[in-house]
Amino acid sequence: MSAELNIPSDVSPEAVFGAELRRLRHAEGWSLDGLGNRLGYSGTMIGYWERAKRPVPEEAVTAAEGVFGLKGELVALWKEINPKAPPRWFRQWPKIESAARLLRFWEPLLVPGILQTEQYARAVLRAEPGATKEKVEEALKSRLCRQSIFSRPNPPTVQFVIDEGVLHRSVEGAAVMHEQLTYLLTLMDKITIQVVPLSVGMNCGLLGGFAIAHVPGAPDAAYLETASNGQVTDRVEEVEAISLRYDTIRAWAHPVHVTRDLLKETIVRYEQ
Missing domain, CATH: 3.30.870 (Endonuclease; Chain A)
Structure with missing residues (x-):
């Protein structure tokens, strides 16, 4: 995964992030609840993130890095689509x-x-x-x-x-x-x-x-x-x-x- 994104104008950054989160989850064979249990959130909330229905908190992205065994790739993607994140x-x-x-x-x-x-x-x-x-x-x-x-x-x-x-x-x-x-x-x-x-x-x-x-x-x-x-x-x-x-x-x-x-x-x- 590269932090340099080329996001089509008709696709929201949130949708791109959600699709990547879904891909990573499917690659591990986890259900929504399975990933949610590992991150400390409900499976319903994970589904919202994947469908770009709710913003993803930074601490959840950091936790996901750990459960997926990543080294900053997901955090870099999140920062790329949140260039000036509010509090x-x-x-x-x-x-x-x-x-x-x-x-x-x-x-x-x-x-x-x-x-x-x-x-x-x-x-x-x-x-x-x-x-x-x-x-x-x-x-x-x-x-x-x-x-x-x-x-x-x-x-x-x-x-x-x-x-x-x-x-x-x-x-x-x-x-x-x-x-x-x-x-x-x-x-x-x-x-x-x-x-x-x-x-x-x-x-x-x-x-x-x-x-x-x-x-x-x-x-x-x-x-x-x-x-x-x-x-x-x-x-x-x-x-x-x-x-x-x-x-x-x-x-x-x-x-x-x-x-x-x-x-x-x-x-x-x-x-x-």
Whole structure:
């Protein structure tokens, strides 16, 4: 295999990679589940990669190198078709997000990325250690593009539950917070937003944010936030556990009409 590719214009790079992964698997005589077990992913996910339905995470490519006994060939191919790969978690989730019919989010610390205004998002991205202006603007563009799902002719059902502390944590000052919370209020005509009051105190949601996606004809998938990057999983037992946590957190949240009133009250506090 050569890293110098001559990919026809009518064939996507993802399809080329998927075909090569399938060829290697067949050469070993492994089923989708057989390869999946060796890589730590479901056979269904392997099938998605081979059919170019989902982006392949870099760590999976590295693991595949080992199980196939390769010496960098597959990694070189992956890098060739991903010349400017975004952050690791961002390689899978947006594609899942865009195909979903139902999205559920929980966020205990910040406004969820897909709901962030440009100035709020830029401030959050600048806080990343080692972030350069170029990296921030590149990540910002990707983050804002995700919001296009709200204006599609047939948008997904989207539900957000956020901690009340998110409304009071000032990001880049009063003007940015006023704009951000006003934007959330306008979006409530299209999506569901509920706030968990501070009076709830300690709850399982404070352990970290996550999102759950239901894609027709595919297993549900979940994205879990971590300190350094994110993790995407479609393992049934993991997604079920995360869904149960979401339902538990949502049971503590204000109803939508109370959340709307709380947003209005908080927006007034940020007026200058």
